[in-house]
Amino acid sequence: MPTPDVRLVRRWDLVARARVTLDALEHIVGGVGTTILASLAVLGLVLTALACLVGVGLYLVPGALRILRIVADRERGRLSRWGPDVVLSPDPVPSGLRAAITNPASRREACWALLHMFFGLLVGAVGMTLPLNAVRDLTFPLWWRLLPDGAGVDLWVVNDFPSALAVSALSVGWIVLTLALVPGLARLQAWPGRRLLAADPSTDLALRVAQLTATRAEALDAHAAELRRIERSLHDGTQNRLVAVNVMLGAARRALARDPATADAMLERAQDAAEQALAELRAVSRSILPPVLTDRSLSDALTGLAAGCPVPCRIDVDMPGRCAASVEATAYFVVAEALTNVAKYSQARHAIVTIRRHDDRLDLQITDDGRGGADERRGSGLAGIRRRAEALDGTFALTSPEGGPTTMNVSLPCGL
Template sequence: METKSWVRDGIHAVAGGLLAMLLSITNLPLLVLWLIALALSPVAGIGLIALPFMTVVLRARIDLQRRLAARSGVQIPRPYAPRPASAPPGGWRRYRWILTDPATWRDIAWLVPGAIIGVALGVVSLVLALYGIEGIILLPLWLYLGTDWYGYGLFWPIESFSEGLLALPQGVVILAVGLTAAPWLRWLDARFAKLLLAPTRAAELRLRVAHLTVSRADTVDAQAAELRRIERDLHDGAQARLVSLGMTIGLAEQLLDRDPEHVRKLLAEAREASGAALVELRHLVRGIHPPVLAERGLDGAVRALALSLPLPVGVEVELPGRPETPVESAAYFVVAEALTNVVRHSRARTASVTIRHDDGRLAMVVRDDGVGGADPRGGTGLRGIARRLAAFDGTMALSSPPGGPTVVSMELPCVLSSPRISPSSGTV
């Protein structure tokens, strides 16, 4: 399996190098056209339309480079400043937004050296692969075409049977070297692109502020929705029962002298109503902050939650300490929401929860063997998880191909306290 994976990765890298080489050829025409559009800027009717259009094309080309880099394991975030709210496609504000964005000029600065590096590395990976393949097939091809075809071969001419025999193992070695080197060459190309195409510190700060603004708005909305839920649950549940309880006690007070037997029944009903109200209040408190979470921590709370579900849930927790209370509560509720989605929608037979802390991040993975096909756009559960995580600068990744399995990976930045002697793990 490892050999197949190595060969597959090498072939994909060679194909990626060929694609990068072809895309790099478009860099110079894009640069020329963009500079022409910039030169036409004094002609307001043309420049105010041509430059934004060419910038859209340029950024589409740069986004393709970012996608190629991501396939090599190098993530290059988009650094562009947000477009002004009221900027028409050909307006002055959009034109000024393009020219004052440092990311635009970094894109322009990358085009020429990026083309040189992309073509050079793409040629190297492609030539190594073709050279090795030719060495492997040259002897059978030479024998098939006839021994009078002396000097046959583009990179590797042979003139005798013995030279063909030597070409075969050499071709295997060169092809192996080419397939091994191709992913590294793609990685070098991606790292070079990241030097100019990644956000600067100022751009990162700007993107960070924009992200925090959105997450803060989502957090405020989530808190408002949570308060409305608590108010609704109190009004429709415990409050209604307490009102009914008061009316029952009042009626019993009026009948105390006339009908003691009826009063006894009313008091029994009042006792049942008070018990039901107490149960509803406990459920409401658990929805705000489960007592088991405060008493036993995230480990015990998740295990207790897993025991209450109608399907077997394996739980593995490795935490050398406890997160801070707000982070611990958020972690519990996102796991609870993910497991609720499993029960409601996945038609799974089993599920599992894995929680670990590594490198300052709390990682939680909820997996099930259901039908798959989960989509954050199709319901509020996964979007709610993402919003709750975003409030703590956390992230969520979803893998749910049709037919399953579904894997929800969640991370929260956190620092643990109160270290324990040994981590716990097991299966519920």
């Protein structure tokens, strides 16, 4: 006899299967809708082709192809909402008959429309018939008296209420068939679209090259901005203090012959200025690459950041190992800039930094319970965080409604 735990697992499996089936049924109905649109697009192409025989259709080709592209893009959007994204074709709609015939995207879209018009409709009709039959048989005892005498369902003649109840028992079989077949039918209906409407591999490669070109430019911009920041820090802070030390040492040398007591005070001031210059140099060096990342770990470095944050902050790091130094440095600076924004602008009472490593990705999430309304277009360092993340081919997402909370998600590739 199954234990309670086993029965609970089976119950949850059944519920999960029912949800998958309902989701698949929804997509089958949507697929039937696109079969109607595909039929209209094919009809437009056929009429345009016939009109081309007399020359008039040449002017109708661009419009027919635009209608076909709209229908195909609608199917792409439907498929992208259920499973992997189907990238929109970047090719422009051809403007002439010869261009349409030689354009690979238009040919694939026309083949999809013709196939989907028949195959998609057939599969969709089968997929919708199964649950409809289950509902019909299940509710049969409620309306069987409305049928003429001697009528029945599925070759089952019904003459009285017990036989009507027997028909309702058939609904169990329909329900089983629905749960077993509808998800597969939904995938079968979507197969032509995923096969014919997806972009060419060359298109994916072109998009990837464009993305890498953009991220490389952002990396160079981020590098230049970082150099400017270091130069300003050295020029405006450390250099001025070292100049002051040099001036005070010169004044102290001149004062030694006249008033040794004054020289001693100047030397003390020069020593203080030198110590401040050393402190600023250490701060600049830490901003380039925090030594704690080399000496200890990212978790320890972030714990130190949280300890210095005016807003109470909890660090939750779960990393099975170390990542590349550039990745850990980027993660450190992202958290540092985020906590600085939290302290300056958010009016938050608490903040949480969560870091997890999933396979080849390092995922960071910084959440605070402040007033929200953060927008990277207003400055505040958020655009710099995005540039740092995208420079490593990472992603950046910010959710900050008015009233809070604010959640920042950064994902960085870190290798296996």
